[in-house]
Amino acid sequence: MTEKDFLPNPYQEFPDKGGVSWKAPSNIALVKYWGKKPVQIPANPSISFTLDNCATTTSLSFAKKEKSDSISFDLMFEGRPKDDFKPKIQTFLERVERYVPFLKAYHFTIETSNSFPHSSGIASSASGMAALSLCLMDVEKQLDPDLDETLFYQKASYLARLGSGSACRSIKGHLVQWGQHANIPNSSDLYGLEYPFEVHADFKGYCDTILLVHKGQKQVSSTVGHQLMHGHPYAANRFQQAFDHLDQLKPILKNGDLEDFIKLVESEALTLHAMMMTSMPCFMLMKPDTLEIIQKIWQYREETKTPVCFTLDAGANVHLLYPSSEKDKVCAFIEDELAQHCENGQYIHDYVGAGAVKING
Numbered sequence: 211m212t213e214k215d216f217l218p219n220p221y222q223e224f225p226d227k228g229g230v231s232w233k234a235p236s237n238i239a240l241v242k243y244w245g246k247k248p249v250q251i252p253a254n255p256s257i258s259f260t261l262d263n264c265a266t267t268t269s270l271s272f273a274k275k276e277k278s279d280s281i282s283f284d285l286m287f288e289g290r291p292k293d294d295f296k297p298k299i300q301t302f303l304e305r306v307e308r309y310v311p312f313l314k315a316y317h318f319t320i321e322t323s324n325s326f327p328h329s330s331g332i333a334s335s336a337s338g339m340a341a342l343s344l345c346l347m348d349v350e351k352q353l354d355p356d357l358d359e360t361l362f363y364q365k366a367s368y369l370a371r372l373g374s375g376s377a378c379r380s381i382k383g384h385l386v387q388w389g390q391h392a393n394i395p396n397s398s399d400l401y402g403l404e405y406p407f408e409v410h411a412d413f414k415g416y417c418d419t420i421l422l423v424h425k426g427q428k429q430v431s432s433t434v435g436h437q438l439m440h441g442h443p444y445a446a447n448r449f450q451q452a453f454d455h456l457d458q459l460k461p462i463l464k465n466g467d468l469e470d471f472i473k474l475v476e477s478e479a480l481t482l483h484a485m486m487m488t489s490m491p492c493f494m495l496m497k498p499d500t501l502e503i504i505q506k507i508w509q510y511r512e513e514t515k516t517p518v519c520f521t522l523d524a525g526a527n528v529h530l531l532y533p534s535s536e537k538d539k540v541c542a543f544i545e546d547e548l549a550q551h552c553e554n555g556q557y558i559h560d561y562v563g564a565g566a567v568k569i570n571g
Contacts (some may be wrong), residue, residue: 225352232267233265241456244436253445257346259386260379260561262388263326266338266425270344272316272319274315279314283431287487309365322338336380347365363382368400382450383563384409394456410463419540423497430486444484483496497525507530518536
């Protein structure tokens with residue numbers, strides 16, 4: 211598909227007012243997306259687990275305007291006006307207006323909230339942009355009742371990508387792949403798709419406990435981090451590594467090979483941070499407690515043979531991944547050994563989920 215496939219059919223009717231609500235989850239990448247081309251095109255393909263508990267719920271109400279000459283909206287975050295979020299939403303709506311041209315016909319009120327604490331160190335841009343994009347598509351479905359369901363979700367992913375790249379992986383579940391790859395049918399740089407190959411039962415309902423090492427604002431924004439890949443001395447090798455890792459994942463996910471899964475996922479996490487440490491300017495995103503947690507995970511895995519591993523986002527927090535069959539044992543390990551390295555002892559239990567859902571009522 212091309213960008214033109216996401217241009218709408220002529221709208222059949224314009225209701226005077228209405229409202230829609232969607233809940234979209236965050237996601238955690240196994241093979242990381244790091245580096246992009248304009249506009250929000252990934253430099254390498256990626257794949258992620260869709261989470262469940264860590265999610266954004268967004269309600270979008272709309273009322274027809276007399277003048278349709280500009281985009282207008284109010285924004286409420288967790289019940290209060292949030293003006294400092296508005297520029298990013300404004301940029302997003304301007305970027306997608308070509309594909310959802312009803313935007314100028316209405317005044318919108320966006321009400322959004324997260325299931326996880328704001329500034330907890332968990333990226334909310336993916337879940338937030340996914341939820342908002344699904345709301346926009348829900349409005350478009352009212353204007354074009356013949357809109358195909360497959361196209362509905364593909365276009366939602368396409369729009370979400372234009373707000374935050376990884377948001378395109380927060381529409382569907384359980385495993386979502388994004389980025390063109392010769393060996394993955396129908397893969398695209400434009401939107402995410404449900405992983406098309408066989409996945410072993412061990413990876414369904416996989417657990418992710420997010421260890422909140424640092425809950426403040428990230429040291430470097432994702433936008434700046436991606437830009438640091440331009441001219442990076444190791445960028446070309448990193449991009450090829452991501453392609454290779456996706457090839458290697460196919461038999462791992464099919465056969466339930468947890469040992470090789472652990473090796474690949476931890477390699478990806480450390481590579482992401484290595485790229486930041488060797489960029490110019492360079493950044494050290496891990497905290498001392500991040501390293502302590504990693505060392506304890508390695509030691510615990512060696513001593514108990516429990517198939518637990520870590521991955522990292524572009525920050526200090528640690529995502530602890532493990533099969534649901536090991537949950538009781540790993541939860542005891544977290545409480546006994548790892549919670550002490552979390553800010554205020556805080557962590558969030560999550561697991562692989564099925565993707566975004568519409569909120570009725």
